[in-house]
Amino acid sequence: RRQRQMCIRDSGTSLPELAASISAAVQGETDIAVGNVIGSNISNLLLILGVTALARPIPVAMASVQLEFAVMIGFSLLLIPFALNRRLGRPEALFFLISYTVFIASAFIVNA
Numbered sequence: 001r002r003q004r005q006m007c008i009r010d011s012g013t014s015l016p017e018l019a020a021s022i023s024a025a026v027q028g029e030t031d032i033a034v035g036n037v038i039g040s041n042i043s044n045l046l047l048i049l050g051v052t053a054l055a056r057p058i059p060v061a062m063a064s065v066q067l068e069f070a071v072m073i074g075f076s077l078l079l080i081p082f083a084l085n086r087r088l089g090r091p092e093a094l095f096f097l098i099s100y101t102v103f104i105a106s107a108f109i110v111n112a
Contacts, residue, residue, distance in 0.1 A: 014040075017036060017037070020032075020033075020036050021037060024036065071103060
């Protein structure tokens with residue numbers, strides 16, 4: 001149940017970033033769209049997590065983050081060829097979107 005609540009909350013906090021990235025991409029400002037995604041991830045990992053841990057130490061059970069960490073690293077590595085090629089087309093975007101959907105659905109199923 002807690003996993004579901006976190007997924008819903010996390011999706012809600014990401015919607016403004018999604019809207020900004022889509023708007024930038026539609027206007028041809030792809031650097032802003034990509035920078036928004038990268039900057040948001042850096043901010044969430046370093047700033048938000050760091051400030052939260054300063055307020056109260058955060059216990060982390062490795063079993064609970066091993067899969068998520070591996071998925072994050074794996075998909076980050078999959079992005080490298082697209083970054084080097086300087087192009088992420090619709091087929092690749094669809095692949096990442098479907099992969100995200102499968103990941104979230106599996107989290108709901110496993111933690112049901």
